[in-house]
Amino acid sequence: MQYIIHLRSSSVPFLFSWLLFLSPGISHSVAEPVDADYLLVDGKIMDGSGEVSRVGSVAILGDRIIAVGDFERGSIGKTISCKGLILAPGFIDLHNHSDSSIEVTDDQTGETKTSRPILADSTRDAECYLRQGCTTLVTGNCGGGALLVGEFYDSLTEASPGLNVAQLLPQGELREKVIGSTRRAPTDTELAEMKKLANQAMEEGAWGMTTGLQYVPSSFADSAEIAAIARVVGQHGGIYASHIRNEGDFLLEAIEEAIEIGREGNLPVHISHLKSSQRPNWGKVRAAAALVERARAEGMQVTADQYPYDASSTTITAMLLPDEEREGGEKALLERLNDPEQVPRLQKLIEESLEARGAVMIARCPKHPSWVGKMIREVAKAENRKPAEIALEVLRSGDEQGVSFSMNEEDVRYVMTLPWVATASDGGVKVNDGTRPHPRSFGTFPRKIGYFAIEEGVLAPENAIRSASGLPADILNLPDRGYLKPGYFADVVAFDPATFRDHATYQEPFEQSTGVRWLFVNGQVAIEDGKLGTTNAGRALVKNAD
Numbered sequence: 001m002q003y004i005i006h007l008r009s010s011s012v013p014f015l016f017s018w019l020l021f022l023s024p025g026i027s028h029s030v031a032e033p034v035d036a037d038y039l040l041v042d043g044k045i046m047d048g049s050g051e052v053s054r055v056g057s058v059a060i061l062g063d064r065i066i067a068v069g070d071f072e073r074g075s076i077g078k079t080i081s082c083k084g085l086i087l088a089p090g091f092i093d094l095h096n097h098s099d100s101s102i103e104v105t106d107d108q109t110g111e112t113k114t115s116r117p118i119l120a121d122s123t124r125d126a127e128c129y130l131r132q133g134c135t136t137l138v139t140g141n142c143g144g145g146a147l148l149v150g151e152f153y154d155s156l157t158e159a160s161p162g163l164n165v166a167q168l169l170p171q172g173e174l175r176e177k178v179i180g181s182t183r184r185a186p187t188d189t190e191l192a193e194m195k196k197l198a199n200q201a202m203e204e205g206a207w208g209m210t211t212g213l214q215y216v217p218s219s220f221a222d223s224a225e226i227a228a229i230a231r232v233v234g235q236h237g238g239i240y241a242s243h244i245r246n247e248g249d250f251l252l253e254a255i256e257e258a259i260e261i262g263r264e265g266n267l268p269v270h271i272s273h274l275k276s277s278q279r280p281n282w283g284k285v286r287a288a289a290a291l292v293e294r295a296r297a298e299g300m301q302v303t304a305d306q307y308p309y310d311a312s313s314t315t316i317t318a319m320l321l322p323d324e325e326r327e328g329g330e331k332a333l334l335e336r337l338n339d340p341e342q343v344p345r346l347q348k349l350i351e352e353s354l355e356a357r358g359a360v361m362i363a364r365c366p367k368h369p370s371w372v373g374k375m376i377r378e379v380a381k382a383e384n385r386k387p388a389e390i391a392l393e394v395l396r397s398g399d400e401q402g403v404s405f406s407m408n409e410e411d412v413r414y415v416m417t418l419p420w421v422a423t424a425s426d427g428g429v430k431v432n433d434g435t436r437p438h439p440r441s442f443g444t445f446p447r448k449i450g451y452f453a454i455e456e457g458v459l460a461p462e463n464a465i466r467s468a469s470g471l472p473a474d475i476l477n478l479p480d481r482g483y484l485k486p487g488y489f490a491d492v493v494a495f496d497p498a499t500f501r502d503h504a505t506y507q508e509p510f511e512q513s514t515g516v517r518w519l520f521v522n523g524q525v526a527i528e529d530g531k532l533g534t535t536n537a538g539r540a541l542v543k544n545a546d
Helices: 017-021 149-159 171-178 188-203 223-235 251-265 285-297 316-320 329-337 343-357 376-383 387-397 409-416 440-455 461-467 470-476
Strands: 034-045 054-061 064-069 073-081 086-089 091-093 102-105 112-115 134-139 164-167 208-212 239-243 269-271 302-306 312-314 359-364 401-405 421-423 492-495 516-521 524-528
Touching (some): 034 064, 034 492, 091 421, 091 440, 149 164, 171 188, 171 208, 171 223, 239 251, 251 285, 285 302, 285 409, 302 470, 312 316, 316 343, 316 359, 316 387, 316 401, 329 343, 329 387, 343 359, 343 387, 359 376, 376 387, 409 421, 421 440, 421 461, 440 461, 461 470
Parallel strands (some): 034 073, 091 134, 134 164, 269 302, 302 421
Antiparallel strands (some): 054 064, 086 492, 102 112, 312 401, 359 401, 492 516
16 A cells, blocks of 8 residues: 655645545655655654555655655755654644643742743653653643633743643633632523633633543532533534543443533533543443443544553542542641541541552652652551551642552553544653652553554554544644644654653653654654754644634
């Protein structure tokens, strides 16, 4: 099978969009040779479509791909041999948290201020994602992150991060702004205000809306409230992406709720990090997949994403306490945790949650740094105390994070074979800060593609690459990215299939992945022959921008 396209540089894409969708089984030829800044030759092309790979070349001119396949060469700036390498579209992380608020201390002044990792000096280069072959992050997930979309895009443009960023409207932040952290229905006036702000976010270029229905205050919204706001998002062509209300005992009910919100809101539905948590629920992902496929058969656009690990990560508070105990925010929660009359009741809830989850590792706990990287039960045994007592101390410390080993690898392997499931990290740009976060921020994409697809054969490499490129672009309706096609932006990765592997572990989560030889972000070289290159080529991807 060949894919032969000859284009002159003057023929770049904009007036010839019909060429972008030609069948790879048909040869096409324009007589004139191709001029290019970069020519990647003799690579195994996996173009993001899932079609069978073929050996060929990719030509880049400016910030665009100018030709793919076999073509006559004209004036070439730099020719790069990709023999033995796989050529693919730059990967799109559909579920990322690099816009979450963090505290940053200025090294010179000692002043502490609130920032976002993708904007912070130490992390905006996004090396941990560039090393995985990523060229685009989608932020605003799980109902959290930057609410003022236009302002966030302006900050991105000023910061010039290492890769592209597309923003979703975080419903939790929206509800917090209008109602606060209170469990109640909105008034008509408050609902109208949330719809107005959602409309503003969409007009400023958001790609959809997200919920985090296991987190406060997102979880305080019922289906009708969410659907009313989703309807506004749908009118702008956005999607509804949800960290659903329950990923364990009530997984199926939670997926049904998400689908119903999509139906009521008249917009596509996306299930974030599809999984079934806690041992009694292992295997339930097959029934969950059947629900999604039934909705798809009825004509709905329903998709999901997944990180390829059998452990999840979030705040230990969210792991161990139901949302009603978190009402009122951190201050109110701390008052409950320190109230002698309430402690016995809370401790019983914590014991039940620990029993259901099994092993929980402390990933971050500033007040007890010696506990970081250890299991709660391990700490309890060493100190001759009950696990719930240790957990209670962690919760009281605030600013805590955990890793929960409550998933089944067979479930993980099954979910990644589903053709409507994209690959996404659920992580964020990071550098080593002494904590022990989930390794997914450093290893998601090579783990899925290099280990599970190439090494283990769980799915074809072409399909694994599609799950990280063409599929997320389709889900988001992101134009001109996600595929190796003439006229598309030059987000391109060339990696060695033998060495494209993750090395980050739960005890060493900051180890960089290996195997990416060349990476282009908007036509600029972000990784050059394995070495970090340009790290400010990223752009704010504004929906419906002129």
